[in-house]
Structures are given as structure tokens and as C-alpha cells.
Amino acid sequence: MGVKVVPRHGSSLKDKLYIPGIAAGMKTTFKHFVKNLKDTSNLRTTQYPEVQPDDITDRYRGVHRLTKREDDSVKCVACYMCATACPAECIEIEAEERFDGQDEKMPKKFTIDLLECVYCGYCVTACPCDAIRMDTGIFSFTGKTREEFVVDKDYLLNNERSKDFNDD
Amino acid sequence: MSSASIIVVIVNILLAVVLAVGTTPIMVWWERRVAGFIQDRTGPNRCSIYGFRLGGLIQSFADMLKLVFKEDFSPSHVKYKFFYTIAPAIVFFCSFLTFAVIPFADTLVIDGFEYTMQAIPTELGIMWFLAYAGLATYGIILGGYSSNSKFGLLSSVRAAAQVVSYEAAMGLSIISMLVTYGTIHLSDMVAFQGGIIEFFNYEGTSIGLPAWGIIMQPLAALIFIVTAFAEANRAPFDIAEGESEIVAGYHTEYSAMRFGLFQVGEYAAMSASSAIIVTLFFGGYHIPWVDTETIQSNIYVVFGVIAVSLVFMTFVLTKWMKKNYSWADENDSRAREGKILVKAFWMMTGAVCLVLILFIVTGLGTNGINIATAVIQIGTFLVKFFMMSLVFIWVRWTLLRFRYDQLQMLGWKVLLPLAILNIFITATVVVVFGS
Numbered sequence: 374m375g376v377k378v379v380p381r382h383g384s385s386l387k388d389k390l391y392i393p394g395i396a397a398g399m400k401t402t403f404k405h406f407v408k409n410l411k412d413t414s415n416l417r418t419t420q421y422p423e424v425q426p427d428d429i430t431d432r433y434r435g436v437h438r439l440t441k442r443e444d445d446s447v448k449c450v451a452c453y454m455c456a457t458a459c460p461a462e463c464i465e466i467e468a469e470e471r472f473d474g475q476d477e478k479m480p481k482k483f484t485i486d487l488l489e490c491v492y493c494g495y496c497v498t499a500c501p502c503d504a505i506r507m508d509t510g511i512f513s514f515t516g517k518t519r520e521e522f523v524v525d526k527d528y529l530l531n532n533e534r535s536k537d538f539n540d541d
Numbered sequence: 542m543s544s545a546s547i548i549v550v551i552v553n554i555l556l557a558v559v560l561a562v563g564t565t566p567i568m569v570w571w572e573r574r575v576a577g578f579i580q581d582r583t584g585p586n587r588c589s590i591y592g593f594r595l596g597g598l599i600q601s602f603a604d605m606l607k608l609v610f611k612e613d614f615s616p617s618h619v620k621y622k623f624f625y626t627i628a629p630a631i632v633f634f635c636s637f638l639t640f641a642v643i644p645f646a647d648t649l650v651i652d653g654f655e656y657t658m659q660a661i662p663t664e665l666g667i668m669w670f671l672a673y674a675g676l677a678t679y680g681i682i683l684g685g686y687s688s689n690s691k692f693g694l695l696s697s698v699r700a701a702a703q704v705v706s707y708e709a710a711m712g713l714s715i716i717s718m719l720v721t722y723g724t725i726h727l728s729d730m731v732a733f734q735g736g737i738i739e740f741f742n743y744e745g746t747s748i749g750l751p752a753w754g755i756i757m758q759p760l761a762a763l764i765f766i767v768t769a770f771a772e773a774n775r776a777p778f779d780i781a782e783g784e785s786e787i788v789a790g791y792h793t794e795y796s797a798m799r800f801g802l803f804q805v806g807e808y809a810a811m812s813a814s815s816a817i818i819v820t821l822f823f824g825g826y827h828i829p830w831v832d833t834e835t836i837q838s839n840i841y842v843v844f845g846v847i848a849v850s851l852v853f854m855t856f857v858l859t860k861w862m863k864k865n866y867s868w869a870d871e872n873d874s875r876a877r878e879g880k881i882l883v884k885a886f887w888m889m890t891g892a893v894c895l896v897l898i899l900f901i902v903t904g905l906g907t908n909g910i911n912i913a914t915a916v917i918q919i920g921t922f923l924v925k926f927f928m929m930s931l932v933f934i935w936v937r938w939t940l941l942r943f944r945y946d947q948l949q950m951l952g953w954k955v956l957l958p959l960a961i962l963n964i965f966i967t968a969t970v971v972v973v974f975g976s
Contacts, residue, residue: 391951395939395940398939398940399935399936399939401939402579402935402938402939403935405578405579405580405581406575406578406579406935409578409579409581410578412864412865413583413865414865415581416577416578416581416582416583417581417582418577418581418582418583420583
């Protein structure tokens with residue numbers, strides 16, 4: 374078996390004096406300090422609310438949206454597949470009969486409690502009609518009351534696919 | 542007492558109070574912003590009053606307000622409430638009192654009366670500093686011990702061991718300085734440093750380096766600075782705090798303003814250490830190569846130089862602000878704040894320059910010249926003081942904390958023998974060549 378001898382540092386006079394090492398370290402930190410002080414755009418911090426992140430991938434699971442047919446009517450057929458698949462039980466659907474000839478059923482009420490949702494994407498996988506998607510790219514949803522986080526069908530229908538994402 | 546003497550005393554005490562306590566928010570702000578810049582991040586810059594962020598300075602005041610208004614909670618397992626309560630006060634007061642002996646300017650002469658520019662014109666000098674700097678650690682020891690928790694106790698033991706091993710080296714390094722200066726009075730020490738180490742004499746003017754402590758006694762300066770870091774409980778010697786091993790050490794069980802007092806005490810200790818280092822080794826209030834008489838006899842030239850350099854500094858500052866303190870959106874509060882601050886800086890510079898020009902035109906009496914010299918020297922002291930504080934901060938964000946055994950090794954086996962050796966060398970030089 375080969376034995377690898379790892380050299381032990383800190384026994385040379387230079388290391389024991391501490392001063393050269395400390396001076397080298399302080400030089401490094403000072404260089405960073407001066408560089409950032411001269412031009413604060415060198416800082417790595419993103420000034421978040423004003424500067425939004427631009428590195429959200431196409432597969433990012435954001436807030437949900439309900440897709441539409443060509444005639445702008447809701448694609449969902451209220452099959453309850455997503456609500457069944459949901460591990461957080463945050464989707465609530467109420468079905469009604471559909472009379473416009475497109476299909477037999479459509480959701481009368483489709484609410485998602487975003488506080489309950491774990492953003493797992495199972496509802497998207499479960500959907501047989503590609504009616505629910507999580508490609509809005511919305512990563513921060515804020516509100517002042519719990520009720521504001523229960524989003525309804527209109528909100529979900531009005532959500533668009535994120536413009537930063539590539540087209541399908 | 543004349544009204545002039547009362548004013549001088551009040552100014553001195555105010556200076557000591559402001560430098561010891563009032564600078565804490567500024568130090569915290571510096572600490573966090575410098576730390577941020579060293580680590581390529583911004584540090585706090587969000588807190589604002591009417592859109593005024595002052596580069597994040599407001600955050601310190603917000604934090605202070607928060608600490609003041611927080612619930613003063615003391616855990617039920619604290620048995621000795623009295624000691625638990627006075628511990629932060631001891632830390633705070635001792636660090637604060639250390640400032641009392643720092644000379645801010647040369648002896649001020651008004652109408653023939655001499656005023657020592659110290660908050661407490663005591664005869665003890667450096668002994669006062671040693672006494673109170675050492676005593677501040679007792680607050681830490683007491684706080685940790687009376688917290689009645691394992692972390693607090695461990696921290697107390699560490700602080701006690703550290704103060705024992707570093708106080709010795711510190712005292713010995715000061716002894717070599719006493720031998721060099723031949724006095725224990727800080728004002729005499731600083732007066733001594735106004736001189737020049739003569740290399741050669743050119744037509745009656747001596748040319749050489751200023752007789753600063755660090756140039757005459759580099760080894761003592763190094764030992765003193767290292768031990769001062771340990772004394773102020775700053776990184777790399779903050780093993781008493783040791784948040785990676787013992788949570789927060791002595792202030793684990795403290796909250797609200799009691800914790801705040803510990804924090805203020807820590808920064809006051811840092812300020813006091815910077816002030817004493819500047820006083821002992823960096824010429825105190827002296828501008829290098831320019832002693833008090835030179836300023837007094839060339840006061841109008843000095844005024845001119847100050848006015849020009851002020852305008853230049855404001856120009857550099859505003860240029861920097863236009864580049865780094867602006868915001869793309871014109872209507873944003875940040876853009877507005879930047880513009881207002883630039884205007885305010887120029888107005889302040891203009892006002893100071895106007896006053897200086899007025900002085901140059903009308904001329905000053907003897908009292909006026911003396912007071913102006915004192916103000917200039919206080920300014921010099923402040924610049925040096927803040928630079929030294931910056932070094933404290935800079936070191937904190939560069940060096941790692943010493944391991945406990947390494948710390949003791951360094952204290953007993955390196956610093957103490959070096960300090961004793963330095964005393965021998967200094968004494969020999971003084972005896973052979975005269976002081």
C-alpha cells in the first residue's frame with residue numbers, strides 16, 4: 374500500500390514568525406477593500422428588489438398558471454388529477470358543466486393555497502391536458518394576509534409564461 | 542475658574558465621551574462596511590430616514606434603538622443578579638475611563654493659563670491606562686461567571702488566562718517605552734515624539750525621521766499592538782467570545798441593553814486601544830515634522846494648506862460619490878440623496894474655507910493662534926485614531942482566531958521574552974549613549 378506523506382506546514386522560521394504570513398493576508402484583504410472601494414460595481418452582491426436575478430432556468434418551478442385553448446377559454450377539464458396528486462392538498466377544484474362545445478366539464482372554482490403549496494410540480498406532471506403549468510418564473514409571491522395567498526382561477530388564467538424563458 | 546477654563550474642560554470631557562462612546566455606531570458601521578468590502582459584498586445599506594441612508598450609517602442607529610427597546614430578559618438560572626447586572630457596566634465604564642488620560646492636543650495656553658488637553662489631567666498617565674484596561678477584563682470575567690452557564694464560565698476562564706498572560710508582556714513593553722521617554726505622563730511622551738531623530742544637520746536644520754515611538758522602538762510597538770488587540774478582546778485574540786466553540790462566551794446569557802453595553806464596551810476598548818497606540822507610538826497629535834511651535838509661527842500657511850487640501854479632498858469625495866453613490870433612476874431616493882450630500886459636502890468645505898480665509902485676512906491674536914493650533918492637533922489626532930481603528934477592523938477580517946494553546950504559547954514563550962530582551966537593549970542604549 375502506498376503511503377502518501379502530507380507535508381506539515383508551520384515549522385519553518387518564516388511560518389513561526391507569523392509576521393510574513395499576516396502581512397501577506399492583510400495585503401490580500403486590503404487589495405479587495407481598495408478594489409471594491411474604488412468601484413462598488415465590483416461587489417458581488419445583487420441589490421435585490423431593484424435588480425432581479427437573471428439566472429432562473431426554464432425548468433424553475435414558479436407560481437402556477439392555467440393554460441388556455443386557442444379561443445382563450447380555459448383548457449382545464451376539472452378532472453381532479455392535479456388535486457389528487459398534490460401532496461400538500463393545496464388545490465381546490467369545483468367542477469361545472471360546459472356548454473360551449475369544447476368539452477364536457479370545466480372548473481367553476483380552481484384555487485391554489487400558495488402557503489400550503491410545496492412547489493413540487495406533481496400537479497403539472499399529473500395533468501392529462503397540459504392545463505396547469507409552473508413556468509411563470511414568479512419566485513417571490515408576497516401578501517399581507519393569509520387570504521391573499523389563496524389564488525383563484527382568474528389569477529391563474531392571467532399568469533403568463535415568463536418572457537425570460539425560451540419558447541416551447 | 543474663568544469661563545475659558547470651564548469651556549476647555551468641557552470640550553476635553555466631551556471629546557473623551559464622544560470618542561469612547563459616541564464613535565461606537567460609527568465603528569460598528571465601519572466594521573460592517575469594511576468587512577463587506579473585504580469580502581466582496583456590500584454590508585448593510587438599506588436602512589434610511591426619509592431616503593437618507595448615509596451609506597448605511599443609519600443601520601447602526603436602528604440597531605442601537607432596537608437594543609434599547611428590547612425586553613430586558615435575565616434567565617432564571619442566574620443566581621447572583623447583582624454581579625450579573627454590574628458586569629456589563631464594569632466593561633463599559635473601564636473602557637470609557639481609559640480615554641480620560643489621552644492627550645488630544647498640546648498644552649493650550651489661554652491668557653497665560655496652561656490647560657492640559659486631557660479629560661482628567663491626572664498624574665498617573667500610562668498607569669491609568671494599564672489599570673483600567675486590565676480592569677475591563679474583570680467585567681468580562683464577572684459577566685461570564687455570574688451567567689451561571691457552562692459557556693459563560695469557559696469564556697471567563699479563557700479571558701482570565703488571556704489577561705494574565707498578555708498583561709505581563711504589555712506592561713514590560715511599556716516599561717521599555719518609559720525608559721525611552723523618561724516619563725509616565727502621556728502628554729510628555731507625545732511632546733517627546735514631536736522631535737526629530739537627527740540623521741545629519743543641514744545648515745542648522747536637522748533632517749531625519751520624526752521621533753515616533755514606532756521608529757525608536759519597533760519591537761516594543763509590535764508587542765504593545767499585539768497585546769492591545771488581546772486586551773481589547775479583538776480578533777485574532779477574541780477567544781473569550783469564541784462564537785464557533787462557546788456560542789458567544791461571556792455574553793451568551795445577556796440580552797437587550799445589557800448585551801448592548803458589552804458591545805459598546807468592546808468598541809470603547811477598541812477605541813481606547815487605538816488612541817493609546819497612536820499616543821505611544823504614532824506621535825499622538827503631532828503632524829510629522831511639524832511640531833507645535835512650527836504650526837504656531839506659520840499658522841497662516843497651515844490655514845492655506847488646510848483650505849487647499851480640504852477642497853481637494855471634497856473634490857475626490859464628490860467624484861467618488863458621483864461614480865459609486867448614484868442610482869440610474871433620477872427620481873430614486875438614492876440619486877436624490879447623492880445629489881444633496883454632494884451639495885452639503887461642498888457647502889461645508891466652502892464654509893470652513895471661508896472661515897480660514899477670514900482668519901488669514903483679519904489675522905489672529907495669540908489666544909486665537911493657540912486655539913487654532915489645538916483644533917488642528919485634535920484633527921490630526923482624530924485622523925490617526927480612525928486610521929488605527931481601521932487597522933483593528935482590517936486585522937479582524939483578515940486573521941483567524943488563535944487556538945487557546947497557541948495563544949498561551951505566543952504570550953509566554955514569544956512576547957514575554959521579547960519584551961524583557963527589549964528592556965535590556967533599551968536600558969543598555971540609554972545608559973551607554975544617554976537618553
